[in-house]
Amino acid sequence: MPELPEVEVVRRGLADGILGRRIADVQVLHPRPVRRHLPGPADFAARLVGRTFTEPRRRGKYLWLPFADGDALLAHLGMSGQFRLDRPEATLVPNTRVLFSFDDGGTQLRFVDQRMFGGLSLSPEGAELPPEIAHIGRDPFDPEFDLAEAVSRMRRKRTNIKRALLDQQLVAGIGNIYADEALWRARTHYARATASLSRAKATEVLTAATEVMRTALGQGGTSFDALYVNVNGASGYFDRSLAVYGQEGRPCPRCGAPVRREPFMNRSAFRCPRCQRTPYGSAYLP
DNA sequence: ACTATATCCTGTATGC
DNA sequence: TGCATACAGGATATAG
Incomplete structure (x- = not known):
């Protein structure tokens, strides 16, 4: 993808x-x-x-x-x-x-x-x-991307963190793979309400998304099959570095707990059940 | 104004 | 073996 x-x-x-x-x-x-x-x-x-x-x-x-x-x-x-x-x-x-x-x-x-x-x-x-x-937001690689402003807008939304990460008008470029990887890196559950995030936590999540995408770019991107290839028909190899996306049942690289796949927005969300605990009080589950 | 959901599309995998 | 169903999911129109 x-x-x-x-x-x-x-x-x-x-x-x-x-x-x-x-x-x-x-x-x-x-x-x-x-x-x-x-x-x-x-x-x-x-x-x-x-x-x-x-x-x-x-x-x-x-x-x-x-x-x-x-x-x-x-x-x-x-x-x-x-x-x-x-x-x-x-x-x-x-x-x-x-x-x-x-x-x-x-x-x-x-x-x-x-x-x-x-x-x-x-x-x-x-x-x-x-x-x-013109309605698409700037992405984190854009020199004019304003992290503090993105954090503020994110915290004003009445939704959960994964929906916010996937919102292209808020921050462009993040899809299901890098959303799940960023949330894993920031030890954050996908259903965490954006309004409950501290400024520091929201910044951490967006920074994690930026870093995981930068690392993936350095490896030519993520490929699972022939559906994503570069202009020469070759695959990237960041898929070998994925911590949770597509890793259902495999051990979390940080704590070893088996990665879970859960329904989310008629799709899937992958998370570590130990590193990314369910935020009962501050969850936003539409 | 804002948020959530149905829809598009085809190849592959899985279940009965 | 064959058929049906699920799944992959970005952006947008539409519903709430």
Whole structure:
């Protein structure tokens, strides 16, 4: 599941592969990934031809590829989206959805997405910051990210800490994997009410999230299978460092207690039952 | 205004 | 073996 570190790995890979290249042809092989472009796939393709990519940008899990003319190609990888850079003659991998060819005849940019929760759209005037994602909060890697302000906003919310971590308008980039890992590092239960957190504790949780994502980025991100790979099709290896996510029944790396998987928001939350005690009095269970 | 939930989507794993 | 169901979960529309 691509979260901030995985998306950043992709952004860096694209920077090396598309900077300064001019689009010669676009083929939309499945309409769903361009569903946000209301005039349709043919219009999407036609409008992109002739444009030149500049330096790829990212906010949270959103990626945008600005064009030299001030517009941008906005992208979200969703659950299973990938960008690949492959030679034009290379066989298409399954679930290839959109193909970009360049006038230099070099590698194609290919958008692959099995589940199609992700997508691409043309963002007019979006080169600096696509207006479609102006509501997304800054992420912890952003130089202008304000930790103290994020802590204040978090403590004002009437919800629990894991919901708050997953709220992209509060702090962008955190998904289920890094939320669970951050909470484990900060020895905090997912149902802990944000309003009951001290300023110091909230800061500790957000700092833990930032650190775990920075460490994961250093290892190329987290991969469980072929669903998340970089632009060369290779996997990251942070999955070997996960303490609790996906580790049901395995010993907590800190205390040895077996990790539990529990239902949370129609999904799962993984925690150590000893390091992350249930906060009976200060729990927020919707 | 704010929070919670249903929905989209497909491949893989599991149960009967 | 075959069929049904559960699960993975980010963002958004909608309900409360």
